[in-house]
Amino acid sequence: MSILEPALAQKFIEKTAKNLEFNINIMNNQGIIIASKDASRIGDFHEVASSMLNGTMDTGVVDENQKFLGTKPGVNMFIDYKHKHVGVICVTGNPENVKAFAGLVKTSMEAMLEYELQMEGERRRKNKAEQFLYYVLFNETVDLAVAGKMAEGLELxxxxxxxxxxxxxxxxxxxxxxxxxxxxxxxxxxxxxxxxxxxxxxxxxxxxxxxxxxxxxxxxxxxxxxxxxxxxxxxxxxxxxxxxxxxxxxxxxxxxxxxxxxxxxxxxxxxxxxxxxxxxxxxxxxxYRSLATIKAYDNAFNVYDMLLSEDDQIQLIEIVDALYKNNYNVVYTAKDLFIHRNTLLFRLNKLKGLLNIDPIANASDREFFNELAYYFKHK
Missing domain, CATH: 3.30.70.270 (Reverse transcriptase/Diguanylate cyclase domain)
Incomplete structure (x- = not known):
């Protein structure tokens, strides 16, 4: 199968060559005309293109005196992709007049071919990427062998x-x-x-x-x-x-x-x-807090709901949020709460006395204090 497809070749003719005075033919790797300004020639065998591709002809220049099947005078040049001949492009006319122009047409065709194949490769990879992610992210059960095969297809x-x-x-x-x-x-x-x-x-x-x-x-x-x-x-x-x-x-x-x-x-x-x-x-x-229900928290902390008044609970939440935000630095926490440091210490000491803990000095007390505030905040 040729990578030079008729649709792509005809697209080139329509976009690039339709307004040019010379006729242009594009032949695939079997020497068949797959696109042409002269639509009647599409499907014809082009002897020069075929001979160039199979190595029996060294030149693609055809003058008036030479007669080849399906070929008119003009200049035929290889269409190359990744250093391989994938087809032939022909500009018909007096070789002396069209030779320089034929080189320009060849270069344009190769550039378009490379771009289109690159875009097609990216489109295919995108589709594969979407299929892979949807499979591994949204399927109830994922077969790792299937996922692995899909990953290989993406060269991951x-x-x-x-x-x-x-x-x-x-x-x-x-x-x-x-x-x-x-x-x-x-x-x-x-x-x-x-x-x-x-x-x-x-x-x-x-x-x-x-x-x-x-x-x-x-x-x-x-x-x-x-x-x-x-x-x-x-x-x-x-x-x-x-x-x-x-x-x-x-x-x-x-x-x-x-x-x-x-x-x-x-x-x-x-x-x-x-x-x-x-x-x-x-x-x-x-x-991880979200994985535990508030019921689970209630099972552990409901007695403190009775111990602390609603105002105490609100104050505890505000203090813990500010302490946590400021890495338990009392000075920065007071500034964050827009209160004096001594006011913060007074409120904090009241809570420490009620709960018999010291979250500033004791790491385990701090963990308890944080989770108690989370419970009061979300119950």
Whole structure:
């Protein structure tokens, strides 16, 4: 089967040659005319093209005195793709008059062929990528042998780290243009896999190539740089503050890709934001809290609901949220709450006395204090 298809050859004739004064014929690797300005010649055998392709003719220049089957005077030249002859293009007319022009037509045809085949390859890979991601992310049961075969078809390396990035954006934006900017950004890799979910979220599995230790240590910096490069390539009218990135957990095995996607999805559901980049590894505690029902928390903490008044509970929630945000630094926490340090200490000491704990000095008391606040906040 020839990679020089009739539809592509005729497209070239229509786009490039239809307004030219000379006739142009395009022959496939068997010497058959597959496209021509003269439609009546399509399907004819072209003896010179066939002889050039099988090596029995050294030149494709045909003058008035030479007679060949299905051939008129003109210049015939090879159409090459990746250093192989895949067909012949002919410009009919006096060889002296059309020789230079024939070279230009040949070069144009080869450029178009290369571009179209490259685009076709990308379209096929995109379809395969979509099928692969939909299979591993949305199927109830995943056959690892099938997933592995699909990964091989995409030429995915199995020994590199990947992370799912869920991208949400303004409803007016076109996912195609977002993806185009992603693929043009510095740091984009052939190993990246991108698709569009049914709700129009973009799912990107970003490859983090290199040494495993270095990849884990530096993945946030790498992704931040990649996202900044992406932002610079957004089309006019597309704003950074209307695009949000939710980064899931780091994974290497195909059968764990779904977990990275779920973790990114959970971030997207819990963090109500229109922009910014959010990492699952910075919200691990919130995720695992979500796996436990409030009933489970109630089983452990219901007695404290009776011990502390509603005002005490509200105050505890505010203090814990601020302490957590400020790494339990009392000075910064007081500033965050817009109160004096001594006021914070007074309120904190009251709670410490009621509960007989010291969350500032004792790590285990701090864990209890944090979870009690979570319970009061969500019960």
């Amino acid at each position: 390396k199995r020994d590199i780290l990947r992370v799912c990035i869920l991208i949400k954006y303004d409803a007016q934006y076109q996912p195609r243009k977002i993806i185009e900017a992603l693929t043009k950004a510095e740091g984009h890799s052939y190993q990246d896999i991108i698709t569009v979910a049914r709700n129009d979220d973009i799912i990107l599995f970003k490859a983090l190539s290199g040494d495993l230790t270095e990849s884990i240590q530096g993945y946030k910096e790498l992704l931040d740089a990649y996202i900044q490069s992406f932002v610079k390539r957004l089309p006019e009218g597309y704003q950074e503050d209307k695009i949000c990135f939710f980064v899931g957990s780091l994974q290497m095995d195909i059968h764990h890709f779904k977990e990275s996607f779920i973790h990114a999805q959970e971030l997207g559901l819990r963090i109500k934001a229109d922009n910014g980049t959010y990492y699952f590894n910075e919200h691990v505690l919130d995720y």
